[in-house]
Amino acid sequence: MTSLNRLLALTAFLAPAFAQGTAGTKVTLSVHLVMPCSGAATVKVQTAGGTQCLDPTPFLTQQDVESAELQKNSKGNPIIFLTFHNDAAMRELRITRKNIGNPVAIVLNGRVVSAPVVAAASRFLYLAADFKPDQAATLASALNRQAGNR
Numbered sequence: 001m002t003s004l005n006r007l008l009a010l011t012a013f014l015a016p017a018f019a020q021g022t023a024g025t026k027v028t029l030s031v032h033l034v035m036p037c038s039g040a041a042t043v044k045v046q047t048a049g050g051t052q053c054l055d056p057t058p059f060l061t062q063q064d065v066e067s068a069e070l071q072k073n074s075k076g077n078p079i080i081f082l083t084f085h086n087d088a089a090m091r092e093l094r095i096t097r098k099n100i101g102n103p104v105a106i107v108l109n110g111r112v113v114s115a116p117v118v119a120a121a122s123r124f125l126y127l128a129a130d131f132k133p134d135q136a137a138t139l140a141s142a143l144n145r146q147a148g149n150r
Helices: 086-098 133-146
Strands: 011-013 029-035 044-047 050-054 065-072 078-084 104-108 111-114 124-128
Touching: 065 133, 078 086, 078 133, 086 124, 104 124
Parallel strands: 011 124
Antiparallel strands: 029 050, 029 104, 044 050, 065 078, 078 124, 104 111
């Protein structure tokens, strides 16, 4: 199945700097629901709906990643397609199904890199940006290494 046939429900727009220097270093990834700011939710993120906050508990992390596959989008730009372990994939499917039309925040190496709106229920995640192929390959490799894939 090609990337064009897969459901694109969540897309993270990563700055190229996030893909640099990841060879041999740990990459952290987390995906959070975005909610009104309150006592527990204090990390702010700018969304199309204004300033909101991250749910303190992510629903996906780098520990949930089963594999990271380097692909190209329809314009030929590198993207990373993440597949999650079954329990995490089912969790993502449940959460995205309940949150269609709402933003989620994608955090890479401690920084919010995107707050896309959930377009559809999904079990997958694409990381996309205007980074060079070697940068995307380095990030995918780091995620695979942490997942136990060589």
